[in-house]
Structure formats: structure tokens, C-alpha cells
Amino acid sequence: xxxxxxxxxxxxxxxxxxxxxxxxxxxxxxxxxxxxxxxxxxxxxxxxxxxxxxxxxxxxxxxxxxxxxxxxxxxxxxxxxxxxxxxxxxxxxxxxxxxxxxxxxxxxxxxxxxxxxxxxxxxxxxxxxxxxxxxxxxxxxxxxxxxxxxxxxxxxxxxxxxxxxxxxxxxxxxxxxxxxxxxxxxxxxxxxxxxxxxxxxxx
Amino acid sequence: xxxxxxxxxxxxxxxxxxxxxxxxxxxxxxxxxxxxxxxxxxxxxxxxxxxxxxxxxxxxxxxxxxxxxxxxxxxxxxxxxxxxxxxxxxxxxxxxxxxxxxxxxxxxxxxxxxxxxxxxxxxxxxxxxxxxxxxxxxxxxxxxxxxxxxxxxxxxxxxxxxxxxxxxxxxxxxxxxxxxxxxxxxxxxxxxxxxxxxxxxxxxxxxxxxx
Numbered sequence: 392x393x394x395x396x397x398x399x400x401x402x403x404x405x406x407x408x409x410x411x412x413x414x415x416x417x418x419x420x421x422x423x424x425x426x427x428x429x430x431x432x433x434x435x436x437x438x439x440x441x442x443x444x445x446x447x448x449x450x451x452x453x454x455x456x457x458x459x460x461x462x463x464x465x466x467x468x469x470x471x472x473x474x475x476x477x478x479x480x481x482x483x484x485x486x487x488x489x490x491x492x493x494x495x496x497x498x499x500x501x502x503x504x505x506x507x508x509x510x511x512x513x514x515x516x517x518x519x520x521x522x523x524x525x526x527x528x529x530x531x532x533x534x535x536x537x538x539x540x541x542x543x544x545x546x547x548x549x550x551x552x553x554x555x556x557x558x559x560x561x562x563x564x565x566x567x568x569x570x571x572x573x574x575x576x577x578x579x580x581x582x583x584x585x586x587x588x589x590x591x592x593x594x
Numbered sequence: 595x596x597x598x599x600x601x602x603x604x605x606x607x608x609x610x611x612x613x614x615x616x617x618x619x620x621x622x623x624x625x626x627x628x629x630x631x632x633x634x635x636x637x638x639x640x641x642x643x644x645x646x647x648x649x650x651x652x653x654x655x656x657x658x659x660x661x662x663x664x665x666x667x668x669x670x671x672x673x674x675x676x677x678x679x680x681x682x683x684x685x686x687x688x689x690x691x692x693x694x695x696x697x698x699x700x701x702x703x704x705x706x707x708x709x710x711x712x713x714x715x716x717x718x719x720x721x722x723x724x725x726x727x728x729x730x731x732x733x734x735x736x737x738x739x740x741x742x743x744x745x746x747x748x749x750x751x752x753x754x755x756x757x758x759x760x761x762x763x764x765x766x767x768x769x770x771x772x773x774x775x776x777x778x779x780x781x782x783x784x785x786x787x788x789x790x791x792x793x794x795x796x797x798x799x800x801x802x803x804x805x
Contacts, residue, residue: 424628424730425692431722432688455792468770474790478641482634488794495793504718505763509641512725513634530767537774565774 422518430515436508437526438498440535441553444560447471455489455497456525459510470500470532471564478510490519497521503528536560627697631731640728648711648736650744650755657681663708669723670714670742680713680745688714688723700727704734713738713745717763739763 422430446454447470456473458465465475476486490497497514499507499522507524514522525532534540539557542550632640640646655661657680666683668675675685686696703710710732714720717740724737738745740761748754748761755761 419634421630423626424630424726428688428692428723428726431726464766468774472790474792479638481638485794489792490795492793492795502764502766505721508718508721509725512722513637516630516637516729517634529770533768533770533773 420518421516427512427516431512436511436522436524437504438523439526440532441556441560443470443498443525443532444536444564445556448560448563453494453496455492455495456500457489457497457510458500459506460501464502468529470529473500478506478513481510481513487514487517490514490517490522495521496523498523498525500525501528503530537565627694628692628730630729632729637725637729641725646724646728646736647739648709649739650748650761651753653680653738653745654752663706664711665703665708666711666713666738668714668742669712669720674715678746680742683713688719691723691727700732700735704732708734710735711738712736713741716741716743 443454443456447456456470458469458473458475459478460475461477462475465473465477469475474489476489480486497519499510501507501510504524504526507528511522511524527535536557539554539561542554652661652664656664656666659682666680668679668683668685669688669691670679670685671687672685679685690696700710710727712720712724712727712735717737720737720741724735727735740755740763744755744761745752759765
């Protein structure tokens with residue numbers, strides 16, 4: 392065999408090994424800025440305080456509340472079963488390992504929704520899915536769950552349904568007593584099974 | 595004996611074509627429109643940079659056309675923009691922000707040293723786009739604190755924002771611990787918080803075996 396060929400082969404192998412070393416070993420995976428903007432424009436990341444309350448009451452194990460406020464604020468008050476990761480410490484101490492666990496939904500909570508949303512953008516840049524933002528944050532939590540406002544009498548029925556859920560949630564989270572419970576016996580409305588007739592149609 | 599040893603010209607032509615193709619590949623390689631200029635830690639730091647915000651009282655000068663070198667971009671939908679907007683603002687819907695001509699425009703404004711202020715219906719709407727443009731290196735992009743909502747409610751007296759913090763976001767509006775305390779007069783429980791049991795992602799180690 393020609394000597395030139397051996398030399399060329401060795402050169403190719405050395406270059407190939409060289410390209411392997413080009414990429415720095417430690418680099419976080421990131422999504423493209425354009426992809427990130429597309430994700431940002433979608434409003435699907437917002438989850439209501441009612442939904443969070445419902446999941447907390449049901450004890451949904453797939454829910455992980457991440458409180459992004461400072462440690463001092465977290466120490467004073469926090470939602471039950473929430474974890475404190477201040478936004479400033481997002482990249483510190485392995486905190487990222489809480490995200491991207493299969494089957495877990497991470498919901499960011501802050502005073503309102505700005506800081507939670509900022510944390511969401513940061514984690515989204517790193518490509519984590521299943522992260523959400525509690526819309527309105529703790530301010531909204533206080534207004535809707537802890538101190539719900541009774542809807543006006545002519546409000547829609549769904550509003551009353553929401554209100555009665557919130558009243559129940561209020562009792563669950565604060566131990567408040569039901570104040571307007573009527574002691575007098577309420578007549579029980581029994582719904583009877585209607586007789587089926589052969590003529591009744593439908594599918 | 596190989597064929598190219600008989601005909602060195604052929605070899606030369608083949609090598610030249612090969613090199614030309616490689617060069618053409620490199621030259622025409624599309625450069626991504628946007629790349630991150632700030633790493634994660636820098637991105638977190640710039641969130642608390644006061645110069646990255648545009649305050650409601652600064653709008654006063656903008657509307658009176660006293661402020662030079664400021665451009666306002668309304669990132670809401672065209673329809674909502676038509677129903678009312680800050681005088682002098684331009685409409686670029688959030689969906690179109692990364693269109694090539696818009697990015698080129700931003701680059702030009704950046705070179706000219708013009709401040710670009712993004713605003714949405716509320717501060718939250720513009721928050722994501724603002725963070726993104728800062729992270730890809732547009733240090734002239736600012737966000738309007740309070741968003742359009744605050745402007746619409748206080749347009750008569752924008753300067754008052756200097757003295758109150760009603761436009762500010764991210765601050766608690768209540769004393770949470772007090773408000774959420776049991777209503778029956780029981781003492782606020784001061785028991786230490788229980789650590790939460792959370793599942794973490796496992797670090798993949800090379801040594802981990804198994805099938």
C-alpha cells in the first residue's frame with residue numbers, strides 16, 4: 392500500500408476525533424428563541440386558582456406547587472404542600488431537577504402572576520414541559536378562595552356554583568365556619584325516577 | 595495502479611469540486627435570526643434591572659412628543675388595538691414579533707439607540723416577549739409597567755404613579771398570613787413547615803447498569 396494513503400487515513404481519523412471535542416461538554420439544552428416566542432404567545436399555561444384549590448383538596452399527587460417568592464415571604468405564608476424555589480435561585484443547587492419529572496405538573500405561584508410567569512419563561516427556554524402559572528397568584532387566591540365574594544342575586548347560575556365551591560374551599564383552607572347555615576329543616580326534594588314509556592325516543 | 599495516478603488532472607478536478615461544494619455549503623448556511631446573548635443567570639439578573647422597565651410617568655413625555663428616541667409597540671391584536679391605544683404607539687401583534695422584517699427593524703432601532711417599549715393589555719401579556727427580546731440581546735427593549743390597563747385607568751394623571759405603587763406588579767396586596775388565618779379566632783398555627791416530599795429527576799450516571 393502506498394504510504395500517502397496511510398498518512399491520509401491517519402489525518403482523517405485525527406480530524407474526526409477533533410470534531411468530537413469541538414462541542415463543549417457542559418451546555419444546557421435550550422429551545423430556539425423563535426420556538427420560545429411561539430410558546431409564550433399561547434395562553435395555555437395559565438391555571439386558575441379554583442383549579443389549584445380543587446386539585447389541592449382532591450390531593451392530586453401529580454401537582455407540584457412551586458413558590459417562586461423569596462424565602463422570607465414563603466416562611467410567612469405559603470400554600471399547602473408547596474415548595475420554595477425563589478426565581479433568583481432557579482439555577483442553584485440542583486433546583487432544576489424538580490422539573491420535567493414525567494407525570495408531574497409544576498405550577499408556579501408568586502404574589503401576582505408576573506414573577507411566576509418569568510420563571511415559566513426561564514424554564515421553558517430550557518425546554519421543560521408541563522409547567523404552568525397560577526393566574527393572579529396569591530393576591531387572587533386571597534380574593535377568590537380565602538375571601539370569596541358572594542355574587543349578586545341576579546348573577547348567572549354558574550357564578551353561584553363557583554361561589555359555593557369557593558366557600559367550601561375556604562372552609563378547607565382556613566377552617567372557617569359556615570355562617571349562614573339555616574337551622575330550620577329544609578324540605579327535602581326527592582327526585583323520583585320517571586316512568587319509562589315505550590314511546591320515549593332518543594338514541 | 596489506481597486510476598488517478600494515471601490521470602492527475604481528474605483527481606485535481608474532483609478535489610476542486612469537493613472544496614467548492616463545501617465552501618458553498620458554509621456560505622449559504624442560514625444564520626439563525628435570533629440567538630441567545632444572555633445565559634440563564636444573566637437572564638435572571640436582568641429581571642430586577644430597573645432600566646429594563648418603562649414607567650407610566652415616562653409616558654407623559656412620550657404622548658406630548660417631548661421624549662426623543664422612544665418607540666412604543668402595542669403587541670395586542672390589531673382589532674383590540676383599533677379600539678383604543680396609547681397615542682403614538684405602533685401595532686405589532688405578538689404573533690408577528692419574530693417576523694424577519696420586524697426583527698430587522700428592531701436591530702436598526704437598537705443600532706440607532708432608540709428605546710423600544712413593549713406593552714400589552716396588562717403587564718403580564720408583554721412579559722414573555724419582553725424577556726425573550728432581552729435574552730436575545732436587545733438591551734434597548736423595555737416593558738411598560740402596569741401595561742395598557744394602568745394607562746387607560748389613569749391617563750388623566752400619569753405623573754401620580756411616581757408617588758404611589760398601584761401600577762407595580764409582584765407585590766402582595768394583603769397580609770396573606772393574617773387573611774388566611776382561621777376565622778373562628780383560633781390562633782394562627784405557628785408550627786414549623788413540614789418538608790414536602792417531592793420526586794426529583796434522577797441523574798443519569800454512566801455507571802447505572804441493568805437492562
